[in-house]
Amino acid sequence: MIALKDISKSFNGRPVLQNVNATFNKGKCSFVIGASGGGKSVLMKCMVGLLSQDSGVIDFDGRDFLNLDYYKKKELRQEIGMLFQGGALFDSLSVEDNVAFPLRMFTDFSNSEILDRVNFCLKRVKLENVNKLFPSNISGGMKKRVGIARSIAMNPKYLFCDEPNSGLDPLTSRVIDALIMEITEEYGITTIVNSHDIKSVFDMGDHIVFIYQGKSLWEGTKDDLRNSGNKELELFIKASEF
Amino acid sequence: MKFLEQFGRYILFLRACFRKPDKWRMFWRAFFTEVYKMGNDSFLIVSIISMFIGAVAVIQFGSQLQGSLVPMTILGRIVRDANILEFSPTITALVMAGKIGSNIASEIGTMKVSEQIDALEIMGVNAASYVALPKIFAALFAVPALVTYSMFLANVGGAISCYFSEMVSVDTYVQGLRMDFNSFFITHSLTKAVTSAFLIATISSYNGYQTEGGALEVGSASTKAVVQSCIAIIFFDYILTQIMLY
Ligand SMILES: Nc1ncnc2c1ncn2[C@@H]1O[C@H](COP(=O)(O)OP(=O)(O)OP(=O)(O)O)[C@@H](O)[C@H]1O
Ligand SMILES: [Mg+2]
Numbered sequence: 001m002i003a004l005k006d007i008s009k010s011f012n013g014r015p016v017l018q019n020v021n022a023t024f025n026k027g028k029c030s031f032v033i034g035a036s037g038g039g040k041s042v043l044m045k046c047m048v049g050l051l052s053q054d055s056g057v058i059d060f061d062g063r064d065f066l067n068l069d070y071y072k073k074k075e076l077r078q079e080i081g082m083l084f085q086g087g088a089l090f091d092s093l094s095v096e097d098n099v100a101f102p103l104r105m106f107t108d109f110s111n112s113e114i115l116d117r118v119n120f121c122l123k124r125v126k127l128e129n130v131n132k133l134f135p136s137n138i139s140g141g142m143k144k145r146v147g148i149a150r151s152i153a154m155n156p157k158y159l160f161c162d163e164p165n166s167g168l169d170p171l172t173s174r175v176i177d178a179l180i181m182e183i184t185e186e187y188g189i190t191t192i193v194n195s196h197d198i199k200s201v202f203d204m205g206d207h208i209v210f211i212y213q214g215k216s217l218w219e220g221t222k223d224d225l226r227n228s229g230n231k232e233l234e235l236f237i238k239a240s241e242f
Numbered sequence: 243m244k245f246l247e248q249f250g251r252y253i254l255f256l257r258a259c260f261r262k263p264d265k266w267r268m269f270w271r272a273f274f275t276e277v278y279k280m281g282n283d284s285f286l287i288v289s290i291i292s293m294f295i296g297a298v299a300v301i302q303f304g305s306q307l308q309g310s311l312v313p314m315t316i317l318g319r320i321v322r323d324a325n326i327l328e329f330s331p332t333i334t335a336l337v338m339a340g341k342i343g344s345n346i347a348s349e350i351g352t353m354k355v356s357e358q359i360d361a362l363e364i365m366g367v368n369a370a371s372y373v374a375l376p377k378i379f380a381a382l383f384a385v386p387a388l389v390t391y392s393m394f395l396a397n398v399g400g401a402i403s404c405y406f407s408e409m410v411s412v413d414t415y416v417q418g419l420r421m422d423f424n425s426f427f428i429t430h431s432l433t434k435a436v437t438s439a440f441l442i443a444t445i446s447s448y449n450g451y452q453t454e455g456g457a458l459e460v461g462s463a464s465t466k467a468v469v470q471s472c473i474a475i476i477f478f479d480y481i482l483t484q485i486m487l488y
Contacts, residue, residue: 048364077366088357102365105265154365 001025002047002158002190007056009042016042017053020216022209027188029181031201034211035236040194043211044162047192048082049073060158078106081151081189083161083180087143089135089150095122096131099149106154121149125179141172145179152183159184159191165200173197177204198240201225210236255448258370259378269376276380284341284388288334292392295329296321296399304409314410318400318418323427325396327487331431332479334392335438338385339471343446346377347467350450351460359451374447378440385439386432393431430486434479441474 002024009017016039024030032040045051047058049065058065063076089098099118103109109117122128125145135143144164151159161180165173177200184191195201201208202222210218210233218230225237263269299321307317350373353359362369397419404415446467453463 050360050363074366077364080364080366082361082364084357084361086357088361090353090358090361091356104268105365105367 001061002192003057003059004043004047005057005059007043007046007053007058009039009046009051009053016214017046018214020056020211020214022216022219024190024192025207026190027185028206029184029191029193029204030207030209031205032192032194032209032211033196033198033201033236036196038211039214040211041162044160044192044194048080048160049077078102078154079157081154081156081159083144083147083151083159083164085162085166087135087140087147089143089146091135093134094131095127095133095135095138095146098135098146099153101150102154117153118149121153122146124152124183125149126175141168141176144168144176148176148179148183152187155187156189159189161191161193163194163196165195165197170199173200174203180204196240198237212236251452252444252448255370255374255451256444258368259374259444259447261368261371263371263375264367268372272376273380276376277384279345280338280342280380280384281388283345284338284384287337287341288388288392289395291333291337292330292395293399293402295333296325296396296401297403299324299329299396300400300403300415301407301409304407308409314414315418315421317410318415319421320418321400321415322397322419323424325400326393326427326431327483328479330392330396331389331434331438332475334389335385335435335442335475335479336472338381338388338438339442339446339475340468342381342384343442343467343471344464346443346446347450347453347464348460350374350447351453351463354451354453355456355460370447370451374443374451377447378443381439381443382436383439385442386435389431389435393428430482433486434482437478437482438475441478442471445471445474 004020004022007017007020008015020043022032032043034040042051046053052066060076063072065073065076068076090101093101096115096118099121100114103114103117107114118131122131125148127142127145127149130138130142135146138146159180164176164180168176180191180193181204183189193200202225205222205225208218208220208222208225209216210228210230212232218228218233220228225233228234300317303320303324304317307314350359353373359369359373362372401412401415404410404412449463449467449470453459
């Protein structure tokens with residue numbers, strides 16, 4: 001479980017997040033939705049520790065990220081997987097080496113054990129026979145899938161996805177959504193997805209947080225989404241469905 | 243003020259770089275790849291430049307000595323010392339700044355703007371140390387090796403130029419080369435080489451690592467890396483010469 005308490009963050013005096021509160025549960029796919037520029041990416045970067053919030057607490061099952069020492073942070077980070085918008089694959093490494101990277105870095109597995117794990121992860125995201133290709137030679141959707149494979153290689157407890165569907169066709173989007181959902185439930189991961197894609201939110205939003213101009217305005221499930229009683233959220237949904 | 247801020251960040255970056263690598267095996271693998279790449283990339287250009295510098299030095303000094311009462315054997319000695327003390331270490335370093343400096347900055351800069359550095363951080367890898375440390379150590383190894391090689395070739399270039407110019411015979415030149423050799427000059431030269439290597443690798447890594455934005459910024463980071471490295475090399479060249487030779 002990840003709990004956010006009163007997260008605020010500003011850049012050069014301009015507030016981007018203001019007292020954001022939210023809770024994300026284990027084994028559930030939680031969505032953070034909101035208009036462009038609302039602060040979703042900044043919030044996610046704070047959660048994974050790429051940015052540090054000005055005030056507030058981010059609590060990972062009782063561990064307050066900001067107050068951990070260097071080694072404890074490292075430990076926690078190995079429990080985090082993240083899927084970047086552009087994939088962020090290492091372009092000097094082949095698909096196989098990309099997925100193997102965290103294993104080579106942090107485990108003492110033998111080469112064959114690592115390969116087994118890599119092949120398992122690639123199979124899990126339905127990619128086969130691409131082991132030796134380089135990121136520049138595969139499509140955007142495949143990059144996303146390799147990204148997922150890499151982020152689950154270490155059996156993460158927490159999975160973050162920043163707009164997993166952007167730039168993909170509707171069909172591939174559904175495939176990626178389904179994958180994230182399956183993996184979350186199968187391994188009991190705490191998954192957080194930033195999305196514009198209202199379709200995926202209605203499909204799989206066990207839990208939804210609506211961010212509006214840096215504030216968390218609403219929290220609920222997909223079933224309450226249509227009658228949330230929140231003006232901004234209703235506008236947002238109407239606009240996206242149109 | 244701006245300079246101080248930059249310098250402070252550079253120092254912080256260095257501190258992050260010099261942390262123990264997460265996996266030594268990965269470090270060594272990267273180290274050897276980098277050494278090979280740096281050597282291979284710069285070998286040809288350093289060879290060509292060194293030969294010509296030696297050749298030109300012979301003609302320059304030779305033309306000044308001609309007609310004077312000084313015995314021409316001195317020519318070999320002057321050219322040798324000039325090559326060892328200044329031409330080889332400084333010019334090799336400047337060439338390497340252009341070659342490997344821009345390479346390092348654009349490679350790390352690209353990783354930064356395509357979020358690969360972020361991906362490393364999130365995995366719990368110390369990204370600064372992972373991407374920059376093998377390059378820094380590789381440069382500390384490759385630059386002095388190339389400087390040594392360049393000293394040798396520059397003197398060979400001098401001999402070739404003697405052969406063609408009829409100013410002095412090759413024999414007289416070689417006799418001069420072997421006269422009054424001061425081995426401290428080599429120490430001095432290699433000290434400069436090591437210093438330049440450190441400056442090139444760290445300044446370029448730093449500039450790459452600070453890149454934000456896109457392809458355009460990667461380009462300007464790599465230009466900045468080369469310019470700053472060159473200035474730093476010349477500055478330390480002066481300081482070290484003042485300290486060690488005076
Ligand atoms: N490093 C930064 N420095 C200054 N301002 C920033 C920085 N990063 C983000 N911002 C600002 O924070 C605001 C929120 O940006 P953010 O990327 O979080 O939006 P978003 O909700 O993810 O939008 P999108 O849906 O388009 O990805 C933007 O106005 C942006 O200009
Ligand atoms: Mg975003």
